Amino acid sequence: MRLHALQETAVRYFLEVVKTGSVKDAALKLNVAPSAVSRQVARLERELDTLLFERHARGMVPNAAGELLAAHAKRTQQDIERVAGDIAGLRGLRSGHVRVVSTEGFAFDFLPTLISRFRASYEGIRFHLEVGTPNEIPRRIRDGEADVGMTLSALAEPGIKVELRQPSPILAVMAQGHPLAAQRQLSLRQVVGYPLGLPSEESSIRQLLDISCGRQGLRYVPAMSSNHANALVSFAAAGGGSIAFYGELSIRTQLQSNALVAVPLKDREMNERYLEVQTLAGRSLPDAGKAFVRFLTEAIKETA
Template identity: 45%
Template sequence: MKSGLRLQDTTLRYFLEVVKYGSISKASEHLNVASSAISRQINNLEDIVGTTLFERRPRGMVLSVAGEMLATYARKNALESNRVISNIAALDGLNRGHIKISCYEGFAMDFLPRCISKFRKEHDGINFNVNVSTPDDITRRVIHDNADIGITLSYSPAKNINVAYQQPSPIFAFMHPTHPLASKEAISLTQLLPYAIALPEENTTIRQLFDISCSRLNLLFEPALVSNNIATLCHFSMSEGGIHLAGEVTMRHILTTKKLVAVPIRDKGMGIRNIEIQTLSGKTLSVVVKLFLEYLIEEMQSEKLNYEL
């Protein structure tokens, strides 16, 4: 790096947008800044550090080794700035701030909005943005600082992720109380074969574990219904259409109405996933994010249902 030269916030912000979108033109659209201005800033930045930061390819721009190092520094610098600003705002009785959360659909149906509502009764100046994504996308959003907190399902550790809380999330069979299997203490996948079953799509952890377990047991199911919408699967079972599979947290609010019952599935492969509350490893959380994170974990622990498999 040339001596006496400093990296400016605007330059680093443009640099990170190019990193995020993989092209100057897409960064230009997002920032509403001319492509030429962004290109000029990137060229100036490469001149300051004395090396190439991107490999220019036909389908976009990929970070060089030096670019990876600078991106790590720039992200930490941006995170620290956001943390300081949030902490200053939080000095006003913890009644100001903004929290970004990314979670899977089941968590967004009841538990999370209920937690936010209860939390805001004491901190009504704190606002939330909740993004519903797939488990892999949730983790990516946390890593790229598009979410302060991620609530996801996982069965393996993720790089650059701090797991603030974890609890098992086995898969249950949910059915109408009048269903022939509703009185069972536990069932196997084999026992489900004679009955209509509703399944989520293949990009979900439930479907992946179900398919792996069925393959191992040489079971072939023809689902009566496949959907990417949890509510659709739930109402199928509530209407006595058959059985659907889900985690306990997803269906917790429905179970309290007695409109469905949950029966544990005893096959070991159906219980290896975990609920994880994630934050970015190495990131210093703002006061308001830390406060809500602690509240979220307490709520999850207090409401946890202890089913025995």
């Protein structure tokens, strides 16, 4: 085996095929011809004397050797980023790049506000924030696509370090003038008769709502459903007796501006949700990433 085959271009093209599942899609992402991607993958396989993918009609899936090479390449990329961050750290925390992935609720208001506050002290640090589903976030961290994840999780994820785990109860959210707005606590039995704005069936809110209503024999009919958090917040804020469901961090700005009221729910399932700040287990983040994780976890603890 000739290790000089593990050069930057070939491995970069290989990783893109792993990520996208096809030569054509990888070529589009890399802005090169599909033949160039195929040549680089074939060269790696020739030099390493082994196939790296299982070829299927619907795409390419890394085999055991491909998964081993992909894991090695991702670790190498992360080591380079860490060393670059450490070198920058010798000059003080003046530069760096932090990639954050989160569920939509946290990306709507809480994280952008927090990033702005962080950059007030470290203006040379750049951020990239993407939205993903709770299932996608740990995968993106394991695949090296993100440094820090903020998500709602119920199960332990392999290869993931949980920097912080904290309860994130679901609240009933409504306009100031709603008939239930003055209540200190509500039950779903009081709520389900009002027009409900609900997220998709795959969301943790919808799943816990269904479990709790099923246990109590309650039925509801969504007045509006959407996979967009802003739409449901606006639906509740518009009045008409509408109610949505959210965690406090997701709508903090609206609550501070008195546009909305958020009332705790007494039903036990609606209080069995947890937020997590996640990083890759065994990875030493660059200094910028470490500083932001500290800043993020402290900000969340302050809300408890």
